[in-house]
Amino acid sequence: MNRSISGRLIAKDLYLYRWLIIAAVLIGTAALPLMRLGPGDGVRSGVNLGMILFITNVIVLGIFIVMYGVLKERQDKTSLFILSLPVSPMQYTTAKVGAALLAFLAPWLLLTGGTIALILLSDTAPDGGIPSFAAMMTFFLCNFCVLLALVLVTTSEQWAIAGILITNFSVPVFLSIVLNLPDISAFRRAEAAVWSPTVLAIIAISLAIAALSLTLAYYVQSRRKDFI
């Protein structure tokens, strides 16, 4: 019976996030034709506006979900209403995480898959860009999970903002340093996708950090004595 209530809570959040999800998909899709995926991409021949819009869209989606869906609900005491229903605080946390992940992953998968499909179908965009793009998107997923975990365990808006600043600051570091590691940059313009050990390690580490951060958040929540 409580699985169905968790399902209803997730559906509730997805309903409240619906415009956010739709906007993220539309903006991301609109950014695709503006992205220069082929030779002469942003670093060498001017600003790649489409890529900037695409990246900003994904980051903002994650921030909005976390701030509006998780933190604001607790600050506004809307969580009190939900916790008055037949759910325990841990079930509430599970539903919140489930909804947040679904709300982020749905557009994330569409946009990631859409971009990879575009690269594969394009005559000008080399398939060699796929692994670094996948690594970048997995990094954004990791950042989202870390921010979500942080906001789950803290009720403080200041800590949430600090989390946003740190994860946002990590983006240019990742793009300029990590994606330019020799083992990645060497294959970016190759005709075929090359999944080097470095790019695979980056993807694995991102996923591991994402999983670890959410696991830690769950652990902290399970030890919490006061949920309000």
Added chain:
Amino acid sequence: MTAAALAFRNVSKRYPFFTLDDASFRLEQGQIMGFVGPNGAGKTTSIRILMGLIQSDAGSVELLGCPIPSEQVRAKWNVGHVSDDMRLFGAATLDWHMGFVKSIYPTWDAGYATTLLKRFHLHQQQSIKHLSHGERIKALLLLVLARRPRSLVLDEPTSGLDPVARHEVLAELMDLLQDGERSILFSSHNTLDVEQISDQITFIDRGRIVASDDKEVFLDRWQRLSIELSPDCALPEVAGVVDVTRTGRIAVVTTNDYRPELPVIYAHAGAQVRDVQRMTLEEIFVANVMHNRKERGE
């Protein structure tokens, strides 16, 4: 023996600047308990412990026979909880919220919900963010009452309501108890509301339960005596007297243990009882709290 609606036994909870200390009270099924205390007394903390939102450091809590917090989910199927700081989703309508709660509770009574909409002058299609504070409280109460819970736990449910709205809400709460099986705990610092509908009263002050008893017991035992006596005459020490105020020949004695022989006792001491007045719940509450604080040296 049926389980009590709620049982709070020796519950303690410590915060840096506040401690709920060894609190105990009990509400039987079919009764209303007014939970009265000044701001910061521990009413909300106690209610949140009762609803499993906060874990106590010591003691035990049961809600409809379910230990809290371990079986809070089972209890919440039959308990409605509203607090004055609770919020609904601003971007959604009242209709959406009604559909949401209805999808969870099979006991949802659509006909009663429609009746409450009319009685509370609410509109289903209205967005929550456009509701006033009073309308929001009424919307919360509608969402809780329409699912016909066995018990209600209300934290300041009439806070911020105008007199008409308060009357409407209190009338609905009284209606709820018609079948004699439902129970209500409601906290308030508004003793008028509490006095109007409660069977039992529990007073709390600075984290401690000051007194808990039937309302009529409080009203019968707490009395104020106006006594005339000569200025050099001393009043005898009588058990239960919590306050004596003398002005010239008149002494006003407040007692928490009035009995018919009191005027006789004072008469033997040369004092004449001119008047015996029942106290309002508010006066009882203030006198009770001040007396307890004095006894604790606070």
